[in-house]
Amino acid sequence: xxKPKLYLDNCCFNRPFDDQSQLLxxxxxxxxxxxxxxxxxxxxxxxxxxxxxxxxxxxPFERRQQAISPWRLRAKVDIGETLEIVQMxxxxxxxxxxxxxxxxxxxAFVAKADFLITTDRRMLKFANKPIQIVDPIQFVQLxxxxxxx
Numbered sequence: 425x426x427k428p429k430l431y432l433d434n435c436c437f438n439r440p441f442d443d444q445s446q447l448l449x450x451x452x453x454x455x456x457x458x459x460x461x462x463x464x465x466x467x468x469x470x471x472x473x474x475x476x477x478x479x480x481x482x483x484p485f486e487r488r489q490q491a492i493s494p495w496r497l498r499a500k501v502d503i504g505e506t507l508e509i510v511q512m513x514x515x516x517x518x519x520x521x522x523x524x525x526x527x528x529x530x531x532a533f534v535a536k537a538d539f540l541i542t543t544d545r546r547m548l549k550f551a552n553k554p555i556q557i558v559d560p561i562q563f564v565q566l567x568x569x570x571x572x573x
Contacts, residue, residue, distance in 0.1 A: 428567065429501070430459065431471040431532035433525070433542045434479040436560060437492045441485070452543050455560035459541065463498055472499035473531035475524060503531045519552045529554065539563055 440453045462468040477496065483489045496502065503509070512533065513526035521529060525547050532540040533554045540557045542548060547557055558566065 427467065427469050428538045428570075429469045429471055429536065430463070430563075431473070431528070431535060431537040431540045432456075432459070433528045433540065433544065433547070434476055434483075434492075435543045436541050437476075437480070437495065438483075438488060439543050439560070441488050441491075452560045455564045456541075458564055459560060463495075469500040470495065470498050471501045471503065471532060471535040471537045472496045473503040473528070473535070474505045475527040475531060479524065501535045503535050506534070509534055516550075516552070516554075519550075521547065521550055525550075529557070539566075 436456060439449065439456045442449050442453070444450050444453060459468065463470045472495070480489055480492045483492075509527065509530045512530035513523070516526035516529050517523055525544065528542075529540060529547070529550070537555060540547075540555055541560055541563050542557060543559055548559060550557060
């Protein structure tokens with residue numbers, strides 16, 4: 425089995441910093457930490473992008489910035505801005521995604537990511553998915569099932 429190539433968007437990277445008093449947030453955080461560990465151990469390959477970098481640098485919380493930035497060094501693929509990505513993102517935006525979310529989807533697609541992992545409910549409901557968009561819990565469930573095959 426090849427290593428799943430994962431694109432985590434900014435809200436996924438920030439999930440452990442969110443209010444953990446809600447059960448869903450705690451569960452997504454645990455699943456995200458499982459994914460992080462898999463990236464560290466080489467079980468999963470991480471995809472990074474210029475829009476991830478830009479959003480992280482725009483984060484007003486310095487502690488979060490500092491915690492997320494080193495993940496770029498673990499990425500096997502780092503996607504820069506291209507005309508193809510911008511045009512693709514414009515199409516996704518016209519289909520209902522917010523501009524930054526459209527860029528994340530386009531970057532993940534161009535990188536040939538197997539999964540885009542997000543906690544953004546609007547992205548999860550996006551009907552015209554060019555790649556598999558899942559939340560951290562769904563990914564862990566799918567990965568567990570793949571391991572049984």
